[in-house]
Amino acid sequence: MTLxxxxxxTRSAVAAVVAxxxxxxxxxxxxxxxxxxxxxxxxxxxxxxxxxxxWKFAADKMNEAGGIxxxxxxxxxxDNKGDPKETLVQYQKAVDQGIHFVAQxxxxxxxxxxxxxxxxxxERNPGEETIFFNIGGIDPSLTNDNCNFWxxxxxxxxxxxxxxxxxxxxxxxxxxxxxxxxxxYSFGKSFxxxxxxxxxxxxxxxxxxxxxxxxxxxxxxxTPYVQKIMSSGAEAVLTGNWGSDMTLLIKAAAxxxxxxxxxxxxxxxxxxxxAMGKSALGLVTQISDFHENADASPEQLAKQxxxxxxxxxxxxxxxxxxxxxxxxxxAVEKAGxxxxxxxxxxxxxxxxxxxxxxxxMRADDHQLLAPLFVSTFSDDVKRDVEKTGFxxxxxxxxxxxxxxxxxxxxxxRPE
Amino acid sequence: xxxxxxxxINGLIYGLLLFMLSSGLTLIFSMMGVLNFAHASxxxxxxxxxxxxxxxxxxxxxxxLAPLLAGAAGAAVERWGxxxxxxxxxxxxxxxxxxxxxxxxxxVKIVWGNLAVPYRxxxxxxxxAFELFGSQYPAYRIFMLFISIGMLISLWYLLKRTRIGxxxxxxxxxxxxxxxxxxxxxxxxxxxxxxxxxxxxxAGVIGGNYLVTEPTMALAMGxxxxxxxxxxxxxxxxxxFIASLLIGFLQTFAVSIDISFADIFGFAGLAAGSEIGRxxxxxxxxxxxxxxxxxxxVVRPTGLLGEREF
Numbered sequence: 001m002t003l004x005x006x007x008x009x010t011r012s013a014v015a016a017v018v019a020x021x022x023x024x025x026x027x028x029x030x031x032x033x034x035x036x037x038x039x040x041x042x043x044x045x046x047x048x049x050x051x052x053x054x055w056k057f058a059a060d061k062m063n064e065a066g067g068i069x070x071x072x073x074x075x076x077x078x079d080n081k082g083d084p085k086e087t088l089v090q091y092q093k094a095v096d097q098g099i100h101f102v103a104q105x106x107x108x109x110x111x112x113x114x115x116x117x118x119x120x121x122x123e124r125n126p127g128e129e130t131i132f133f134n135i136g137g138i139d140p141s142l143t144n145d146n147c148n149f150w151x152x153x154x155x156x157x158x159x160x161x162x163x164x165x166x167x168x169x170x171x172x173x174x175x176x177x178x179x180x181x182x183x184x185y186s187f188g189k190s191f192x193x194x195x196x197x198x199x200x201x202x203x204x205x206x207x208x209x210x211x212x213x214x215x216x217x218x219x220x221x222x223t224p225y226v227q228k229i230m231s232s233g234a235e236a237v238l239t240g241n242w243g244s245d246m247t248l249l250i251k252a253a254a255x256x257x258x259x260x261x262x263x264x265x266x267x268x269x270x271x272x273x274x275a276m277g278k279s280a281l282g283l284v285t286q287i288s289d290f291h292e293n294a295d296a297s298p299e300q301l302a303k304q305x306x307x308x309x310x311x312x313x314x315x316x317x318x319x320x321x322x323x324x325x326x327x328x329x330x331a332v333e334k335a336g337x338x339x340x341x342x343x344x345x346x347x348x349x350x351x352x353x354x355x356x357x358x359x360x361m362r363a364d365d366h367q368l369l370a371p372l373f374v375s376t377f378s379d380d381v382k383r384d385v386e387k388t389g390f391x392x393x394x395x396x397x398x399x400x401x402x403x404x405x406x407x408x409x410x411x412x413r414p415e
Numbered sequence: 416x417x418x419x420x421x422x423x424i425n426g427l428i429y430g431l432l433l434f435m436l437s438s439g440l441t442l443i444f445s446m447m448g449v450l451n452f453a454h455a456s457x458x459x460x461x462x463x464x465x466x467x468x469x470x471x472x473x474x475x476x477x478x479x480l481a482p483l484l485a486g487a488a489g490a491a492v493e494r495w496g497x498x499x500x501x502x503x504x505x506x507x508x509x510x511x512x513x514x515x516x517x518x519x520x521x522x523v524k525i526v527w528g529n530l531a532v533p534y535r536x537x538x539x540x541x542x543x544a545f546e547l548f549g550s551q552y553p554a555y556r557i558f559m560l561f562i563s564i565g566m567l568i569s570l571w572y573l574l575k576r577t578r579i580g581x582x583x584x585x586x587x588x589x590x591x592x593x594x595x596x597x598x599x600x601x602x603x604x605x606x607x608x609x610x611x612x613x614x615x616x617x618a619g620v621i622g623g624n625y626l627v628t629e630p631t632m633a634l635a636m637g638x639x640x641x642x643x644x645x646x647x648x649x650x651x652x653x654x655x656f657i658a659s660l661l662i663g664f665l666q667t668f669a670v671s672i673d674i675s676f677a678d679i680f681g682f683a684g685l686a687a688g689s690e691i692g693r694x695x696x697x698x699x700x701x702x703x704x705x706x707x708x709x710x711x712x713v714v715r716p717t718g719l720l721g722e723r724e725f
Contacts, residue, residue, distance in 0.1 A: 215698075230548075
């Protein structure tokens with residue numbers, strides 16, 4: 001009885017999947033589908049959810065302006081639960097639905113799994129290739145030793161950002177000792193390596209009093225870590241933490257009354273400003289390609305306002321989603337349609353006028369070079385974040401050229 | 416020195432929270448012989464109930480109502496679920512609670528969504544209690560400490576000094592005898608199950624805003640609770656208490672130890688730069704409870720204070 005029930009269930013499940021595949025296949029003629037593969041459940045769901053809102057908003061704007069090559073852009077969401085193994089399953093699902101573009105941005109370990117899967121798929125299925133837009137996995141190996149032709153990095157990698165951040169620390173002679181804390185996986189390890197290397201070059205007088213790797217998205221109470229940092233006597237903290245690890249670290253630091261500057265990559269990312277509150281004013285600094293108080297045109301500000309009116313609980317953050325769609329539009333038009341190799345070749349070396357200056361997709365390693373901002377949490381701002389009354393204020397501009405670190409990528413291009 | 420003191424306080428609070436969660440589980444386990452896989456789900460329910468009730472009535476009412484609701488849910492599960500399945504043996508009961516854990520998680524996702532809910536510490540308790548070595552100590556943690564100790568004393572009093580406590584203790588080891596004396600043993604089981612779930616719910620109420628209230632919180636806490644029950648010994652509340660504090664201290668202390676494997680095993684020729692040599696005790700903190708579980712089962716299968724083997 002149970003056995004019959006089981007096979008019956010499997011059969012109907014197979015039928016449902018097949019039916020889904022067929023409808024998806026026929027629909028892709030009029031729309032350009034992009035598979036969104038990021039967590040919509042699990043510990044990093046909040047980050048994934050907010051990213052998806054930005055993608056959908058950017059797609060709506062693109063469609064209002066006529067779409068890409070006459071096609072409407074549509075995002076199809078695949079929940080990978082933040083897990084690299086699940087990502088491969090979801091990627092295969094996207095491929096089976098005839099989707100040729102995938103976007104991902106939460107977690108370098110996931111990006112690494114996905115870029116490998118994309119390369120393998122494309123070698124096995126010529127003519128049916130996939131292009132991968134990476135808007136958040138910033139482990140440097142993705143654009144160095146493990147680079148590939150189908151992977152395009154729209155966020156700046158760890159080394160590029162660290163170059164900017166340490167340039168800023170160079171201007172702060174009072175800091176004599178730092179503590180580095182990061183998440184225990186490829187990204188966190190490269191964060192610590194980059195910080196140690198660049199601080200030694202630019203500020204040999206700074207003593208690194210501790211460098212710590214903690215489990216990713218598992219620590220629920222950072223108090224022991226914060227107390228460890230405090231007893232080390234560090235005058236500043238460097239952290240690459242993102243998502244709940246950033247929020248909870250800052251929450252524990254605020255609760256313990258720690259008053260040293262935090263230099264971060266993601267201090268302005270979702271959830272962190274609410275956790276920081278007043279106690280973090282002037283102390284939390286971030287480096288990013290965007291923050292809400294960056295000098296911008298009225299059109300750009302209107303766009304940000306429109307997003308925040310549409311999603312009242314979410315702050316505008318991922319300007320990158322517009323960069324991806326804008327560059328994809330130009331590439332598809334140059335290639336004269338969705339011919340994957342031509343589209344990828346058109347993206348290589350492409351320059352694009354973004355709202356904050358010219359950005360370039362470097363052909364050598366497919367790393368987007370863009371102007372960056374170093375900004376600090378402040379109460380003297382026009383636009384606040386997460387309804388806190390506080391926001392980020394620019395301290396320093398980092399030009400795109402100055403972040404163009406050399407790459408070891410040996411790009412293999414298909415004929 | 417200051418590291419030691421902070422690790423002691425934080426370990427104590429975390430340990431007491433663990434005990435609140437596992438005390439009910441260890442009673443249920445020894446009484447019914449069922450490892451209740453869904454136990455941590457009642458912890459999650461407690462936190463979500465407190466968030467929802469608290470947004471209407473404020474934190475203090477939620478502090479009482481949410482555990483009661485979690486306990487009522489537990490009683491219903493025992494009365495209409497476990498009691499019927501009991502006849503089919505322990506494996507069926509185990510599978511039932513296993514399925515139940517997933518159902519509760521999915522229901523929580525449907526009702527409250529996939530993302531963490533903004534369940535926050537009440538404003539009355541959101542200040543720092545005292546300053547120690549230049550670091551402020553949040554008042555809410557002291558409050559958690561008092562709640563936990565209060566729960567500990569009442570539980571001890573209930574089990575050791577009241578008539579119902581004596582009956583429960585007797586039913587743990589000799590259920591048939593207790594039934595022959597005219598007590599309604601199934602009802603005692605239901606009460607213990609409900610009380611255990613209510614305690615888990617209370618842990619959720621005070622732990623949900625101290626940590627994070629999200630649908631994966633049960634899954635994150637579940638395995639640790641089992642470690643407490645196994646290490647403490649079956650049916651032994653004293654054992655569960657010692658095991659909870661042990662794990663609390665172990666995890667918070669480990670974080671503050673920076674010694675790497677190369678420092679410990681350097682004499683055996685392990686290089687500091689090698690893949691294994693670089694591992695520090697601090698980075699092992701999350702694994703240590705499970706290491707303790709494995710070692711305990713090998714060395715002392717009855718647990719610290721238990722009388723029966725698993």
